[in-house]
Amino acid sequence: MIKITSKKTVILSGLLLCALALFSSLTQAHHVLGRPSYSLNEDSNTPPSMAIETQIGEYFVTYMVFPAFPKPNEPGRVNIYATRIDNGEMLNQTITFTVRDDTFWGESIGIGDGAKPEVIGQQNIDDGVYRQGFLFKSRGSYIIRAYFEDNGEPYEIDFPLQVGAASPVGPIGAAVGFIFFLLLMINIVQRKRIARTKIQQGNTAW
Amino acid sequence: MVMTHPGLPLYWAYAIGIMMLLLALLTMAVKAPITSASRSISLAKLPLIGGLFRFLTKYTWPLLLLKIAFAALFITVITAGLWGTPIVERNLATTLTWNLWWTGIIIAIVFSGSAWCALCPWDNIASWLVNHSIWRRSNSHSRLQLKVPTMLRSVWPASLLFIGFTWLELGVGIVASPYATAMLALLMLILATTTLALFEDKAFCRYMCPVGRTVGAYSQLAPIALRPIDSEICRNCKTLECFHGSDKIAPCPTKLIIGRLQENTYCTSCGNCTQSCPSSNVSWQLRSPSSEAIKEAKPHMDEAFFLLILLSLTLFHGLTMLDYWEVYLSEMAQLINDSGQLIISFSIGLAVTVILPIWIYCLCIGLTQGLLKRNLENGMTKLSFNKLFSGFAFVSLPLAFSYHIAHNLTHFVRESSDWLSLVANPLGIGAEPLSMMDKHMRHMEMMVSENTLFIMQGIIIAIGFVIAAQVIRHRGHRLFAAQGITLLPMILFAALVTGFNLWMLVQPMTMRM
Numbered sequence: 151m152i153k154i155t156s157k158k159t160v161i162l163s164g165l166l167l168c169a170l171a172l173f174s175s176l177t178q179a180h181h182v183l184g185r186p187s188y189s190l191n192e193d194s195n196t197p198p199s200m201a202i203e204t205q206i207g208e209y210f211v212t213y214m215v216f217p218a219f220p221k222p223n224e225p226g227r228v229n230i231y232a233t234r235i236d237n238g239e240m241l242n243q244t245i246t247f248t249v250r251d252d253t254f255w256g257e258s259i260g261i262g263d264g265a266k267p268e269v270i271g272q273q274n275i276d277d278g279v280y281r282q283g284f285l286f287k288s289r290g291s292y293i294i295r296a297y298f299e300d301n302g303e304p305y306e307i308d309f310p311l312q313v314g315a316a317s318p319v320g321p322i323g324a325a326v327g328f329i330f331f332l333l334l335m336i337n338i339v340q341r342k343r344i345a346r347t348k349i350q351q352g353n354t355a356w
Numbered sequence: 357m358v359m360t361h362p363g364l365p366l367y368w369a370y371a372i373g374i375m376m377l378l379l380a381l382l383t384m385a386v387k388a389p390i391t392s393a394s395r396s397i398s399l400a401k402l403p404l405i406g407g408l409f410r411f412l413t414k415y416t417w418p419l420l421l422l423k424i425a426f427a428a429l430f431i432t433v434i435t436a437g438l439w440g441t442p443i444v445e446r447n448l449a450t451t452l453t454w455n456l457w458w459t460g461i462i463i464a465i466v467f468s469g470s471a472w473c474a475l476c477p478w479d480n481i482a483s484w485l486v487n488h489s490i491w492r493r494s495n496s497h498s499r500l501q502l503k504v505p506t507m508l509r510s511v512w513p514a515s516l517l518f519i520g521f522t523w524l525e526l527g528v529g530i531v532a533s534p535y536a537t538a539m540l541a542l543l544m545l546i547l548a549t550t551t552l553a554l555f556e557d558k559a560f561c562r563y564m565c566p567v568g569r570t571v572g573a574y575s576q577l578a579p580i581a582l583r584p585i586d587s588e589i590c591r592n593c594k595t596l597e598c599f600h601g602s603d604k605i606a607p608c609p610t611k612l613i614i615g616r617l618q619e620n621t622y623c624t625s626c627g628n629c630t631q632s633c634p635s636s637n638v639s640w641q642l643r644s645p646s647s648e649a650i651k652e653a654k655p656h657m658d659e660a661f662f663l664l665i666l667l668s669l670t671l672f673h674g675l676t677m678l679d680y681w682e683v684y685l686s687e688m689a690q691l692i693n694d695s696g697q698l699i700i701s702f703s704i705g706l707a708v709t710v711i712l713p714i715w716i717y718c719l720c721i722g723l724t725q726g727l728l729k730r731n732l733e734n735g736m737t738k739l740s741f742n743k744l745f746s747g748f749a750f751v752s753l754p755l756a757f758s759y760h761i762a763h764n765l766t767h768f769v770r771e772s773s774d775w776l777s778l779v780a781n782p783l784g785i786g787a788e789p790l791s792m793m794d795k796h797m798r799h800m801e802m803m804v805s806e807n808t809l810f811i812m813q814g815i816i817i818a819i820g821f822v823i824a825a826q827v828i829r830h831r832g833h834r835l836f837a838a839q840g841i842t843l844l845p846m847i848l849f850a851a852l853v854t855g856f857n858l859w860m861l862v863q864p865m866t867m868r869m
Contacts, residue, residue, distance in 0.1 A: 325542045333498045336553050340497040
């Protein structure tokens with residue numbers, strides 16, 4: 151049997167107990183989201199590609215996308231957790247998940263197939279969390295939208311998703327590349343034109 | 357929640373209405389003089405500031421430094437737009453482009469004419485890339501120097517791009533997207549570089565740039581312009597360095613001969629003529645404001661259409677910021693089953709707003725033609741509709757300009773951003789969106805008092821009508837020997853547009869950001 155010998159030991163033991171209690175309460179909070187910690191979930195041993203907490207309308211929403219770097223033909227998952235701001239009550243309705251290509255012009259103008267959203271699935275609450283799995287066949291930038299209605303108000307929660315490596319050529323790269331190619335081509339054409347003129351002039355002079 | 361600005365008090369509208377009525381009667385009653393020389397003062401000859409203007413036009417480096425500074429700012433805007441925060445009011449790209457630049461550029465024309473074009477980063481970066489030279493005349497092989505195709509040799513490309521810009525700005529909503537704003541800026545840079553590399557001179561500036569053509573058109577009303585100091589020196593000049601350039605300085609990019617220059621429309625204020633003139637005979641001049649629009653500018657059909665489209669788009673900008681617009685758009689969307697972004701309904705609204713003022717203008721021109729033919733049966737046998745159309749089109753210029761400034765003043769004065777924090781954090785890293793309290797405070801903290809703003813707006817709209825009446829009176833008399841009742845249709849057109857402008861200013865206006 152361990153014998154308590156000094157005051158210091160009592161204080162240290164007390165602090166240790168407090169720390170343990172604090173830790174256990176945090177673990178409980180994490181468990182609400184259906185995952186063991188903020189960086190892992192049941193499908194993925196990597197952190198989410200994004201974890202965002204925000205307020206929308208009457209709700210406080212937390213959403214995550216797993217895994218950190220989704221790849222084509224590999225399954226991933228979106229988790230959403232929403233509670234009412236006023237009383238903390240959990241959202242308990244069907245959420246519809248859709249996906250579309252992440253293009254500003256497609257969304258705004260609605261031109262092209264990528265602009266049309268495709269339904270991934272409809273999910274009901276499961277242990278306090280809405281979980282939607284996905285599997286993309288090709289790499290690209292996508293927008294996943296979670297949609298539900300509450301008290302007649304539509305709620306649309308968008309989050310971007312990059313599947314596979316992002317294109318190495320961004321707008322700046324494309325612009326610089328285009329200008330470089332254009333100037334190079336014009337330079338070659340001009341030099342040929344000048345050389346031809348010189349030859350013609352030489353022939354005439356001769 | 358959308359914030360709205362209160363509109364102009366109604367008594368201002370009544371006061372301007374009475375002024376319009378009196379001025380309309382006066383315009384019909386008093387005959388315009390056939391010849392009246394416009395007075396001008398060379399700023400280089402003025403006692404105190406003359407030295408400064410001589411210095412600015414003599415040396416290249418002050419302008420070059422300004423060009424570099426604006427190009428650096430442009431690159432910052434693109435960087436902020438592509439990689440900065442998507443929060444509109446916290447990103448330099450959207451705030452600088454739509455709140456300060458697009459508003460300020462119109463106001464700046466009053467003080468500096470077409471000077472913006474000299475600093476334009478689209479053209480300057482394109483020139484540096486293509487010419488491989490920062491300012492000297494270039495022998496670069498990166499230009500094909502092709503002739504501009506005939507179908508592009510007008511301001512129709514600029515007109516169509518301007519309509520496209522408006523569609524993107526208000527319909528697609530690039531104003532509310534830093535990324536799209538940066539992409540548009542990049543697109544314009546590519547367009548400027550491509551046209552410079554392919555075509556001779558500066559085809560982009562002359563025929564395609566909607567901003568340059570707007571600045572060019574409005575600068576016909578500006579009290580400042582680049583002109584010869586002594587006309588006699590230009591008259592005796594045989595070498596025309598301003599047109600051909602010199603060993604070091606490039607020729608005029610828009611093919612203007614400064615000694616014969618009567619219109620500011622295509623002057624880009626690039627400074628080539630001031631640098632290349634062997635007699636240092638070109639400088640900035642103070643002149644009678646709007647003298648070009650009233651008398652000197654020569655009418656061309658494509659330019660006339662551009663002026664009218666400019667007027668239509670200016671009205672459209674105002675219209676889309678009224679509460680009524682949302683209601684009409686929503687009703688139209690329900691009618692044609694348009695959902696989502698209501699882009700079809702918006703496009704129809706834009707098309708109608710562009711066409712309607714032009715159609716009303718045509719109607720007024722038709723009435724003028726009828727009246728003139730009846731009054732001057734034998735005198736004006738060659739009075740064509742087209743000549744009247746292009747001759748009177750300048751009337752739309754002061755009407756568009758005055759509303760443009762009055763409308764932009766509201767944005768400028770009421771939506772002034774926290775520029776210090778924006779400059780300190782142009783990408784808006786870690787910035788939070790404006791709360792309703794922030795928006796409210798911005799709404800309340802105006803640059804000038806609300807009454808001062810209303811006075812300024814009222815005076816500007818009144819000046820617009822005064823100049824429009826002058827344009828009708830002088831052009832009518834000089835071009836078509838029209839006076840009295842024959843001017844009534846055009847006066848009614850000016851009154852109708854001014855009345856509509858006033859009505860829009862009286863309405864509460866939606867905040868842009």
